[in-house]
Amino acid sequence: MELSIEIFILATLAFGLMAYVIGRLHKQLGSIMTILGSLTIFGGIAYLGFTGGLTGETAYLTFTQFEISEFGLFFAIIVSFVFAMVSFFNPFFIKQYKYPALYSMLFMFSLAGAIGVFFSSNLLYLFFFFEFVVWTSLFLIPMGRSKKAASWYYGFSAAGSFMLLFAILMIYNANNGSFHISGIGSVTGTTQIIVFIFMSGAAFTKLGAFPLHIWLPKVLTNAPDPVSAVFSGGLEKLGAFVALLAIVNMGGIGFIIPSIDMYFGQMIIATLGALTIVFGTLMAIRQDDAKKLLAYSSMSNGGYILVGFSMLTSQGVAGGLYHIVAHAIASTAAFLAIAAVARVAGTTKMKELGGIIHKMPVTYMVYLIAIISMAGIPPMGGFISKWMIFQAVIDKGMIFIAIATVFGSIGSFLYVFRPLAALFLGQELPQFKKTVKEAPFFMLLPMIILSLLSVYTGVLPGVIIDFINKIFVDMQLNYNIVMNGFAIEGYTSGIEGVGPSLLNPLLIACVFGVGVFVAFLIFIVLKKSKKIDLMDTYTAGNFVYTEEHLHYSVDFYAPLERLYEKYIHIMKNFYKSLANKVREFGAFMKYFFFTNKPEITVFWIVALMVFLLWGDVL
Amino acid sequence: MIEILMNIGFGLGVATFGFVLQTAMGGINRKIAARLQKRRGPKWYQEFIDIFKLLSKRATSHGWIFDFGVIMALGGIIGTAMFMPITSSIVAFEGYDNFFIFVYLIAVGMLGMAMSASGSGNPLASIGVMRALTTMLAYEVPFMVVVMTIIKLTGTSSLTGIAVAQQTGDFNWFMIALPLGFIVAVMSLMGMLGKKPFETYIAPAEIASGPMVEYGGKQLGMLFIMHEITIFIEVSLFVHLFLGGAETIIMFLIKYFIVYAVLNLVSNVLGRFKIDQVVTFFFKWPLFFAVVQAMIAIHLGWVI
Numbered sequence: 001m002e003l004s005i006e007i008f009i010l011a012t013l014a015f016g017l018m019a020y021v022i023g024r025l026h027k028q029l030g031s032i033m034t035i036l037g038s039l040t041i042f043g044g045i046a047y048l049g050f051t052g053g054l055t056g057e058t059a060y061l062t063f064t065q066f067e068i069s070e071f072g073l074f075f076a077i078i079v080s081f082v083f084a085m086v087s088f089f090n091p092f093f094i095k096q097y098k099y100p101a102l103y104s105m106l107f108m109f110s111l112a113g114a115i116g117v118f119f120s121s122n123l124l125y126l127f128f129f130f131e132f133v134v135w136t137s138l139f140l141i142p143m144g145r146s147k148k149a150a151s152w153y154y155g156f157s158a159a160g161s162f163m164l165l166f167a168i169l170m171i172y173n174a175n176n177g178s179f180h181i182s183g184i185g186s187v188t189g190t191t192q193i194i195v196f197i198f199m200s201g202a203a204f205t206k207l208g209a210f211p212l213h214i215w216l217p218k219v220l221t222n223a224p225d226p227v228s229a230v231f232s233g234g235l236e237k238l239g240a241f242v243a244l245l246a247i248v249n250m251g252g253i254g255f256i257i258p259s260i261d262m263y264f265g266q267m268i269i270a271t272l273g274a275l276t277i278v279f280g281t282l283m284a285i286r287q288d289d290a291k292k293l294l295a296y297s298s299m300s301n302g303g304y305i306l307v308g309f310s311m312l313t314s315q316g317v318a319g320g321l322y323h324i325v326a327h328a329i330a331s332t333a334a335f336l337a338i339a340a341v342a343r344v345a346g347t348t349k350m351k352e353l354g355g356i357i358h359k360m361p362v363t364y365m366v367y368l369i370a371i372i373s374m375a376g377i378p379p380m381g382g383f384i385s386k387w388m389i390f391q392a393v394i395d396k397g398m399i400f401i402a403i404a405t406v407f408g409s410i411g412s413f414l415y416v417f418r419p420l421a422a423l424f425l426g427q428e429l430p431q432f433k434k435t436v437k438e439a440p441f442f443m444l445l446p447m448i449i450l451s452l453l454s455v456y457t458g459v460l461p462g463v464i465i466d467f468i469n470k471i472f473v474d475m476q477l478n479y480n481i482v483m484n485g486f487a488i489e490g491y492t493s494g495i496e497g498v499g500p501s502l503l504n505p506l507l508i509a510c511v512f513g514v515g516v517f518v519a520f521l522i523f524i525v526l527k528k529s530k531k532i533d534l535m536d537t538y539t540a541g542n543f544v545y546t547e548e549h550l551h552y553s554v555d556f557y558a559p560l561e562r563l564y565e566k567y568i569h570i571m572k573n574f575y576k577s578l579a580n581k582v583r584e585f586g587a588f589m590k591y592f593f594f595t596n597k598p599e600i601t602v603f604w605i606v607a608l609m610v611f612l613l614w615g616d617v618l
Numbered sequence: 619m620i621e622i623l624m625n626i627g628f629g630l631g632v633a634t635f636g637f638v639l640q641t642a643m644g645g646i647n648r649k650i651a652a653r654l655q656k657r658r659g660p661k662w663y664q665e666f667i668d669i670f671k672l673l674s675k676r677a678t679s680h681g682w683i684f685d686f687g688v689i690m691a692l693g694g695i696i697g698t699a700m701f702m703p704i705t706s707s708i709v710a711f712e713g714y715d716n717f718f719i720f721v722y723l724i725a726v727g728m729l730g731m732a733m734s735a736s737g738s739g740n741p742l743a744s745i746g747v748m749r750a751l752t753t754m755l756a757y758e759v760p761f762m763v764v765v766m767t768i769i770k771l772t773g774t775s776s777l778t779g780i781a782v783a784q785q786t787g788d789f790n791w792f793m794i795a796l797p798l799g800f801i802v803a804v805m806s807l808m809g810m811l812g813k814k815p816f817e818t819y820i821a822p823a824e825i826a827s828g829p830m831v832e833y834g835g836k837q838l839g840m841l842f843i844m845h846e847i848t849i850f851i852e853v854s855l856f857v858h859l860f861l862g863g864a865e866t867i868i869m870f871l872i873k874y875f876i877v878y879a880v881l882n883l884v885s886n887v888l889g890r891f892k893i894d895q896v897v898t899f900f901f902k903w904p905l906f907f908a909v910v911q912a913m914i915a916i917h918l919g920w921v922i
Contacts, residue, residue: 378722402763410758411755414751420736425736425739426739507714511701512723516690518693526673530676534680537832550741552741552744557752
């Protein structure tokens, strides 16, 4: 079967309109349309993509041009999958919104825009779809907790879009009036450097990378809970897509730094990526809101993607691409788990929650698997991508980048453990003993699917590695990841008699399974323990009867936070003073140009006369 | 299939070997420390007696996550130990002993223990976990920089590969080849083992043994087994990375004993840091030395 990509885009838009119309009549039915729609789109794109049935011909939207590329397909499958999974949550949250029908429509429209971005072969229409995503997702955000977050998003997105547009026009100019996407690789000289800077800027804003990250935590904290998951798992990946075009597709920028064999442009990206990792990690550690914590973790993981891409080696780029998959799955699952808790508990503040695990064990397991993947621990997907990025960084011998990646990796144990300890574990607070119950089946279903995929990507990476190799061929890159049976070959050895370092995720998972089995045997053959209450604990002789007093959740990492809390506002203050300077400059301009004081007007008339007369004389 | 089962059996043998070795070493070192302080000290097999006594006792449990965490902790550590090479030829899964497995698979065990401790509902346990994770952030960064230098120099991240590179004479033992890095690694190893001055997260007099506070009976026994195997993994990692691994099992035992005994003696004469002192300590000199060592070795190529 063959279908054009425009059919999918039109179908998504049609589903959106239907969701709106039905949603006007019945809120829940409208949101159920988003489930049907996004599942259909995901199923169609994934099935036809793998069987080669997708075409780029246009019959209805004749002004646009589409091409089916492997990397576009890669991103489209991931993003539409994230949308499909999150859409299951819509019916349960739809009552909280002021405009439920509009929500369902915009949800589908932003998916349509994202698919358009990934398949457009004409850069101008890529920009059009890019803006379409911004404008549709923009109105999803204020339906949550705060309207102000939307203006932050708009401000940064506008900056990113302008940078992208400017880069596209430069490419157009350099390629003698062609907007084709292949033109990105063929710009040279100074133009190349400018295009690189602007495209990276656009990628950084979308990905929420340092120093353009301010909007990300605000939006992800304040947006409605399912929308946060969509942003973190799906829409942020638009930034990764642009980054792939800019950093990898354009090739090395500037001169080569000989001792580390890196291009200068890529070196800058790697450094900013490393700063993103460190900054995101340090900020995530000190958050009290679980959603904000995960938002900063998304930012830090975006840094890994940038570091991976900028290495320009097989391991690095493949690691970056694999991290996109692993992080999309894990981060969506984590956000959905928190959303499920927020739905019944009414808050995501960790100091107000505790002991949720006793009522929501499945949600807890989903969150646990998600954070194991996010922290890069086997046997989950995040381990493989982080391992490849580590190998690439060591391969280049870049010490400072290596410090940042290790710091981010160990730091992620710290921050992902925080919600685990404070929100799910600890004392069961009395206010949640009655109100909280496990999420309904249709909320658990997508979370369980995501968890299984986290495990699958961590145990059998073969399918995704094959896909990544196809992307390399498609993009005409000279990279390749060699699979040795079930093992991935890393870094090739320089020593005789020692093979390349292999990583066999299946073996690791099996051995881990054997270990757990042995431990379980030891546990089960020994005497059965007596079950006692949570309040029945060692309190050093004190009598404590309130659960809150035995629940350690406020300022969890206080001793560590104290070491750097002086420095956390640096970027915020920078933007604040920048805004002040812009305002002052505006006041200055207003004083001189837009005033009704007669003397100023007379001054300008005189100045203009002088200018004109002078021009006449010369 | 049979081969894989054989390997798994072999791996379990390695884990058991590690447990027996480290428990005995721990007992011997208690004796050494006692003699330094002019005491008699316990018998060398005292730790075996303690563990088996604990395993035989009836315990209390704070719910399923409390038990599940313990199983996951011990399982993760046994799984990690199964990959550990003992000598260059005695290794259960040849070619798959990638360094990163030891750093990250061990984290599953740590996570399991942290989870179980937090699940007990005791705030002292949560404080202990917080301190343990903070300490981990401190010691791991300088250590990884040094190990990355070694991986870059030898061109392999396989642990036997690194050991063989030192044995065949391509490099001196890395304790000689990278002297600054070696000093850093010793400090990090003390942090890993939770020896004074970095035992802030146990701190018995202050937070009642931290993560361990609620355990007793078989759960505590299993965590003791886990602790012994963890130490086995960390010390053998050090032996393979810096002391040239081992050709024979006797050499391995000797090197292992020296490393553990020296660290034990050093830790016995030191006091305990506060938790923020641990962090600032590791991020000051050890990290600085690690970076200097990496710069010298990778960019200038000066390796002794």
